[in-house]
Amino acid sequence: MTAAQQATILALPYIDVQHDAMTVFDDITQGVVAKEDIWISGYRAGSTSVHGKVTLEPGAGEASGSRGVSLTPKNGVEVERIPGGDFPVSFPALSIGPTTVKFPRQVIHPPYPRPKSTTPPLHINALAYSARKNLLAVAGPDGFLCILPAGMQEGKEGIKVFKGHVGDALDVKFFPSGEVILSASSDLSLRIWGLDTSNPRTLRGHTRGITCTTIIGVGKQILSGSRDGTVRLWTVGEAKEVRKWTMEGRVPVEEILLDETGEVVLVFKADGSVQVLRISGEELGELKSPKGAEGKLVSAAWDRGRGLVAVGYTTGVIHLREVSLAADKVEVGREAMVRRNEAAVYSLAWTSEGDLLVGTAAGLPCRLGVRMTAEGIEVGVKEEMAGWEAVGVEAWAVAEDGGVWCAGGEGGIRRYH
Numbered sequence: 001m002t003a004a005q006q007a008t009i010l011a012l013p014y015i016d017v018q019h020d021a022m023t024v025f026d027d028i029t030q031g032v033v034a035k036e037d038i039w040i041s042g043y044r045a046g047s048t049s050v051h052g053k054v055t056l057e058p059g060a061g062e063a064s065g066s067r068g069v070s071l072t073p074k075n076g077v078e079v080e081r082i083p084g085g086d087f088p089v090s091f092p093a094l095s096i097g098p099t100t101v102k103f104p105r106q107v108i109h110p111p112y113p114r115p116k117s118t119t120p121p122l123h124i125n126a127l128a129y130s131a132r133k134n135l136l137a138v139a140g141p142d143g144f145l146c147i148l149p150a151g152m153q154e155g156k157e158g159i160k161v162f163k164g165h166v167g168d169a170l171d172v173k174f175f176p177s178g179e180v181i182l183s184a185s186s187d188l189s190l191r192i193w194g195l196d197t198s199n200p201r202t203l204r205g206h207t208r209g210i211t212c213t214t215i216i217g218v219g220k221q222i223l224s225g226s227r228d229g230t231v232r233l234w235t236v237g238e239a240k241e242v243r244k245w246t247m248e249g250r251v252p253v254e255e256i257l258l259d260e261t262g263e264v265v266l267v268f269k270a271d272g273s274v275q276v277l278r279i280s281g282e283e284l285g286e287l288k289s290p291k292g293a294e295g296k297l298v299s300a301a302w303d304r305g306r307g308l309v310a311v312g313y314t315t316g317v318i319h320l321r322e323v324s325l326a327a328d329k330v331e332v333g334r335e336a337m338v339r340r341n342e343a344a345v346y347s348l349a350w351t352s353e354g355d356l357l358v359g360t361a362a363g364l365p366c367r368l369g370v371r372m373t374a375e376g377i378e379v380g381v382k383e384e385m386a387g388w389e390a391v392g393v394e395a396w397a398v399a400e401d402g403g404v405w406c407a408g409g410e411g412g413i414r415r416y417h
Contacts, residue, residue, distance in 0.1 A: 008292050009317060010379065011045035013096045014340045014364060015089055017386040022103050028056050028069045040077050040101075042091035043341065050091050052077025089384075100383045104414035105403075107387075110138050110146055111156055112411065122411035126171045129397035129405065132178035133195075136397060136405065136413065139169035145183055147195065150399075162197050165189065171212050175219040182222060184210035190224055192236060201239045205232060212255045216262050216279070223265060225253030231267055233279065245277055255300040264325050268300040268311065276330045285330045292337060293317045301348040301356070306372060307333075310356055312345025318358065320370065320377050336377035340364070346408070349396035355382060357404060359393025365406050385416050 018024075018038040027033045035057040042050045052075040059070025073079045078090040080098075085105075088098035112122035126139040134150045143165030149158040167187030174181055181193040186209035192201035208227035215222050221242075225231050229250030233243040247253065247269055255268040264284070267275040272289025289297070295315035302309050311319045322333035343362035350356060356368040356379075367383040391409035398404050403417040 009337045009339050012338050012340045012368075012379065012381055013042065013044040013091075013094060014366065014381065015091070015096070015099055015101060015384045016041045016043070016364060017087075017089075017101055017384070019387055019389045021386065024056055025069055028058060031058075034058070040073075040079065040089060042077065042089075042094050042096050044094045044096065045339075047094050050076040050093055052091070054079050099381055102383055102385050102416050104385075104387045105417055106151075106153065106415040108136070108148065108152060108413040108415075109411060110140075110148060110413070111159060111161070112140065112144060123394070123409050124407035124411065124413070125169060125394055127395035127397045127405060127407045127413065128172050128174050128181075129399060130174040130178040131400050132176075133174075135174070135178070135195075137172045137174060137181055138407070138413070139172040139183060141168045143167060143169055143185065143187070145169045145172065145181075145193075147181070150405075160195070160197055162191075162193050162199070164191055164199050164202070167209065170209060173213055173215055175215055177218070180219065182213055182215060182219075184213050184224060186210070190222070190234070201236060203234050203239055203241070205241045205244075206230065208252075211253060214256050214258045214265075216258065221279075223256050223258070225256040225267065227252040229253065231256060231265070231277070243279075243281060245275075245281075245283070247275060254297055257300065257302045259325060260304050266300075266302060266309065266323075268297055270296050270298075272297045272311070272313070274300075274309070274311075276325070284325070284328065287321070287323070287330065287332065290319050290321070290335065290337060293319050295344075299345050299348045301350050303350040303354060303370075306354065308350075308370065308372070308377075310348050310350070312348050312358070314344040316340065316342040316345060316360065318345055318348070318356075318368075320356075320379065322372070322377070334372065334376045336379055338368075338379045340366070340381075344392075346392050346394050347396055347406070349398055349404075351398055351402070351404065352400070353402070357396050357398070357406070359396065359406055359408065361392045363388035363390050363393055363408075365393045383416075385414075387414055 021038045037053045055072040087101040128137040145162040165185040171184040190203040206226040212225040229247040231245045251269040265277045274287040276284040295313040299312035316339045320336045343360040347359035365385040369382040371378040394408035407413045
């Protein structure tokens with residue numbers, strides 16, 4: 001990447017917090033230890049990183065933090081504690097103003113069978129939420145697929161495991177009713193499930209792993225995208241493929257997203273380009289990968305209300321592009337590129353407030369504020385989500401009340417609000 005290209009990418013700062021900091025709070029509160037430090041680091045491209053510490057010890061009154069724990073920041077970090085368990089964190093030397101750091105309000109560990117001690121822990125590939133049923137669906141390696149109550153804390157009550165896939169489950173979706181689940185796998189199959197774990201339909205036709213799906217309307221038809229470079233339209237009732245689009249050069253398909261009308265599809269390909277299709281079969285055009293992004297496209301999300309498409313790359317770049325769909329063509333408006341670090345952007349999701357949720361190969365989940373202006377697109381870090389080790393954040397699920405869940409390589413599902 002040339003210097004000229006790098007100049008087009010806005011470098012966003014980021015904050016990393018000791019992942020088990022809340023455990024240290026508990027230890028202080030319960031008198032397990034009298035005093036202990038936690039680390040908090042700040043980073044900004046072009047500047048020397050700052051590695052601060054915060055001393056935790058018993059305290060009382062307004063000067064103390066939550067649960068009678070006082071906070072004494074040092075080594076260049078400034079930390080406060082506000083009601084609700086959030087931390088505004090600043091690094092003056094890096095011009096990082098107060099940034100909210102949140103810790104998870106809930107952590108769920110799905111029951112994952114490990115037949116041998118050498119079997120890796122659960123790596124969650126996909127996550128879905130049904131507001132109608134208040135359920136989470138989880139997809140993982142070796143065909144692992146389950147649903148569980150979104151409000152569960154401990155135990156196994158309400159958990160159901162679905163057995164049928166023999167390859168990694170790569171995507172999962174709830175039908176709008178909340179009564180039916182769609183899953184996709186590297187074993188080349190799509191499966192339709194009832195909540196009782198029955199599998200009335202299995203769809204086959206792809207020749208390589210199926211990476212993504214979308215449900216059209218109430219679910220009479222679905223779309224699937226695959227590493228075989230095709231997108232396929234299926235009729236669920238007949239378990240039949242009714243249309244196929246083959247990408248030029250058979251470039252693998254990473255994501256497919258449907259517009260609000262259910263008529264236009266954006267197909268996100270590994271080379272960074274986006275194919276625009278109509279369900280009726282017509283191809284409306286292609287959006288090229290932006291100059292300077294480089295790397296492989298690995299994630300995408302679409303804020304349909306604003307027509308704003310976000311794409312994540314293996315180079316850590318996030319490209320935001322305003323896309324409008326006319327009757328017979330695609331038009332592109334304002335654009336922006338940002339990057340926090342060079343870790344691949346594994347997952348993206350929009351909230352109802354218009355914020356962008358970002359998960360990377362290095363963990364570091366965050367919420368970006370995204371604002372459209374007359375001059376372009378303004379992007380800034382709104383919240384950092386702590387409690388993660390340096391493992392990938394592969395998936396997001398968003399609730400209507402503003403809560404979000406994220407999951408990935410550590411095997412747990414964390415809810416933030």
